[in-house]
Amino acid sequence: MAEQGSKNLKVAIVGSGLIGQNWAMIFAGAGYQPCLFDVDEGQLSRALEGTRQTLSKYEKEGQLRGKGTASEQADRIKGTNSLQECLDGAFYVQECVPENLDLKKKVFGEMDSLATDDMILASSSSCLCASSFAADLKHKQNTLVAHPVNPPYFLPLVEIVPAEFTCPEVAKKTRSLMEEIGQSPITLKYECRGFALNRIQYACINECWNMYKTGLLSAEDIDKICTDGLGLRYAIIGPLETMHLNANGIKDYCERYAQGAVEVQKETFHPLPVMYDTETAEKIEQELQSTLPLEKLQDRRVWRDGMLAGLAKYKNDSNK
Structure with a gap:
């Protein structure tokens, strides 16, 4: 202070x-x-x-x-x-x-x-x-x-x-x-376009985009992967610590799961960069508008900020 x-x-x-x-x-x-x-x-x-x-x-x-x-x-x-x-x-x-x-x-x-x-x-x-x-x-x-x-x-x-x-x-x-x-x-140790957060965010969006475009999941279910799964975990620990905890250390994790991860990527990942195309965007927006019309976006932003405030307070209090 x-x-x-x-x-x-x-x-x-x-x-x-x-x-x-x-x-x-x-x-x-x-x-x-x-x-x-x-x-x-x-x-x-x-x-x-x-x-x-x-x-x-x-x-x-x-x-x-x-x-x-x-x-x-x-x-x-x-x-x-x-x-x-x-x-x-x-x-x-x-x-x-x-x-x-x-x-x-x-x-x-x-x-x-x-x-x-x-x-x-x-x-x-x-x-x-x-x-x-x-x-x-x-x-x-x-x-x-x-x-x-x-x-x-x-x-x-x-x-x-x-x-x-x-x-x-x-x-x-x-x-x-x-x-x-x-x-x-x-x-960051040196400059790079997009810095660090956006690189991670874009990687996440890329896979979400590809899963929707190939018809694997609805927009609602794709977002649930984060809101009811990864997002809850990553609000507390990051992906590297997750690997560390999900095995007997990160070295053990890699020895167990690295080959499987490579096979999943070979079979499902799309070549980079992924272009967020208008046709797919229109389809996603049509789905999202059924529960969140454009005229309600500001109300949702206020709700989002309130939820983030509560989470921030909880994390701050828990770390004292």
Whole structure:
């Protein structure tokens, strides 16, 4: 928990969409003073009011993170339409603009011209590596990716992805900061497109897509594999520990099951990459709409976040 005193508590959040709002609430709950930036004055006003209302809602539901009341946390969050004002005095910047390479190049170029030599410039990018938009910056050694998982307020994982030119100390400081504010960081040893989480997620989606396309299972039953099977397990332990526990250690698991796994893959896996085609998507959507029509998606997202909040609280309480 950050404390007042000589320590610099200001962080800059560039982009006031939902991810930016989540970052602001997380930092505010940890005692920092986040400043949200957006060129759209209307969006910025909605974001500031949205964070206040959301924190109040979380407080009423027993889901508020950090210390202090919802009102106290909301008061720590400021907003501005001036990028210079947003970055002025900040030691850490979290960029949260849409996943568009040209836009990120533009935003990082503008931040670079305002940054100090010791300011960390982190991107929330989910697939784009820092080398694709920061290689020509004056302060490129201070840039990296700090990719959150949506919604980051309840899903604490953050992928820290340094570029080849990122100073190792910057990656180390970013990881320490993420741990301090209650997130759960992992650090990739080198850049790769899609980082780690999306590579695992895409592998899962690929097999789900192939099973549906070949008529093996309905969309509902495919999702059940995770919600009533793998997902419950992986919420507690990961796939490598699963292997370790499902035999007398992971070496024993491989000696028992590796050949069988290879045979299954040879017989059922499809060549990569798997294209998520419109024809199959339309069929899946038709099935999903019978229980979850498009106009109900926002209600379902709210339900999802509530369930994730409960799971996060249970895991946190269980680990104390």
